[in-house]
Amino acid sequence: xxxxxxxxxxxxxxxxxxxxxxxxxxxxxxxxxxxxxxxxxxxxxxxxxxxxxxxxxxxxxxxxxxxxxxxxxxxxxxxxxxxxxxxxxxxxxxxxxxxxxxxxxxxxxxxxxxxxxxxxxxxxxx
Numbered sequence: 375x376x377x378x379x380x381x382x383x384x385x386x387x388x389x390x391x392x393x394x395x396x397x398x399x400x401x402x403x404x405x406x407x408x409x410x411x412x413x414x415x416x417x418x419x420x421x422x423x424x425x426x427x428x429x430x431x432x433x434x435x436x437x438x439x440x441x442x443x444x445x446x447x448x449x450x451x452x453x454x455x456x457x458x459x460x461x462x463x464x465x466x467x468x469x470x471x472x473x474x475x476x477x478x479x480x481x482x483x484x485x486x487x488x489x490x491x492x493x494x495x496x497x498x499x500x
Contacts, residue, residue, distance in 0.1 A: 376399070376472070376489045377400050378396055378398050378471070378472060378489055378490060379396065379397045379399075379491055379492070380395065380396050380468065380491045380492065380493060380494040381395050381396075381397070381494060382394040383468060383496045385497045385499065386496075386498055388461055389460065390460050391457060391458045391460065392457045392460065393454060393456050394410070394454065394455040394457065394468055394496075395453075396408070396452060396454075396455075397450075397452050398452070398453070401472065401474075403448055404427055404428075405475070406427060406472040406473060406474055407424065407426055407473050408424065408425055408453040408471065408472055408473075409421055409423065409424035409470070409472075409481060409482070409486075410422040410423045410424070410444060410453070411469045411470075411471060412467065413466055413469070414467075419484050420435065421435055422435055422442060422468070423435065423442055423443075423444035424480050424482055425445070425453070426475070427475055427477055427478075427479075428477065430478075431480055437463075438457075441458050442457050442458070443455070443458075444456075455470075457496070462498045462499065463498075464496060464498050465496060465497050466496060467493040467494065467496075468493060469490055469491055469493045470490075470491045471487035471489060471491070472487060472488065472489040473488050
């Protein structure tokens with residue numbers, strides 16, 4: 375079955391960096407568009423970044439643009455989220471998600487994705 379496993383979360387001071395990874399198995403990874411979402415306590419899950427099957431096109435939420443970078447390595451079945459200049463408001467559980475997709479499709483809604491990881495906690499202290 376399809377599995378998405380996130381790693382790389384943790385506690386970091388404001389201004390610091392973290393790199394999240396999401397390892398996929400049970401699917402043909404290059405056929406799937408991928409996304410990173412986050413959910414803070416009491417808030418809805420929101421998209422952070424997303425990219426196409428090839429990684430040629432990306433999307434970032436305004437709140438993270440210029441600080442976060444999403445990328446993928448289809449040879450390693452892995453998608454990454456590099457997070458720099460972290461702020462306390464970035465504190466949340468971060469999830470990766472997968473959706474079988476056409477070559478150039480990119481999706482931004484929770485409901486667009488078929489598969490989800492279990493999430494990894496990111497806590498940014500002030």
